[in-house]
Amino acid sequence: MTAADPDIDAFTRPYWQAAGEGRLLLRRCAACGRAHHYPREFCPYCWSEDVAWERASGRATLYTWSVVHRNDLPPFGARVPYVAAVVDLAEGPRMMTEIIDVPEADLRIGMDLEVAFRAEGDVAVPVFGAPS
Numbered sequence: 517m518t519a520a521d522p523d524i525d526a527f528t529r530p531y532w533q534a535a536g537e538g539r540l541l542l543r544r545c546a547a548c549g550r551a552h553h554y555p556r557e558f559c560p561y562c563w564s565e566d567v568a569w570e571r572a573s574g575r576a577t578l579y580t581w582s583v584v585h586r587n588d589l590p591p592f593g594a595r596v597p598y599v600a601a602v603v604d605l606a607e608g609p610r611m612m613t614e615i616i617d618v619p620e621a622d623l624r625i626g627m628d629l630e631v632a633f634r635a636e637g638d639v640a641v642p643v644f645g646a647p648s
Contacts, residue, residue: 522639541555541572542572542607545562581615599618599623
């Protein structure tokens with residue numbers, strides 16, 4: 517186990533299982549209708565516990581990014597430089613992620629992105645790149 521390994525428990529297991537199958541899940545509140553990410557057992561907007569898993573489209577736009585040139589924590593050190601980013605998912609929530617396969621010079625705020633999944637040990641982690 518590394519510092520980057522997700523904490524998978526009974527609640528988050530559906531999220532990580534879906535990621536392993538190439539699907540990105542969100543939580544949506546039945547009371548106020550808003551989607552949120554990261555997964556929580558309650559709505560962060562209205563505090564309702566009437567929330568359920570929903571498949572996300574996988575589409576996003578780039579909100580902001582930073583190119584990381586040094587990170588001593590495994591497994592990140594082997595990847596430098598890499599692009600740490602925040603994306604706006606099509607469904608509304610913002611998500612921290614990594615941008616892959618897009619040259620740094622081509623990164624633009626608002627650019628269209630699409631989810632992909634990278635194997636990290638026993639789990640698949642959502643990352644984003646240019647739409648195929």
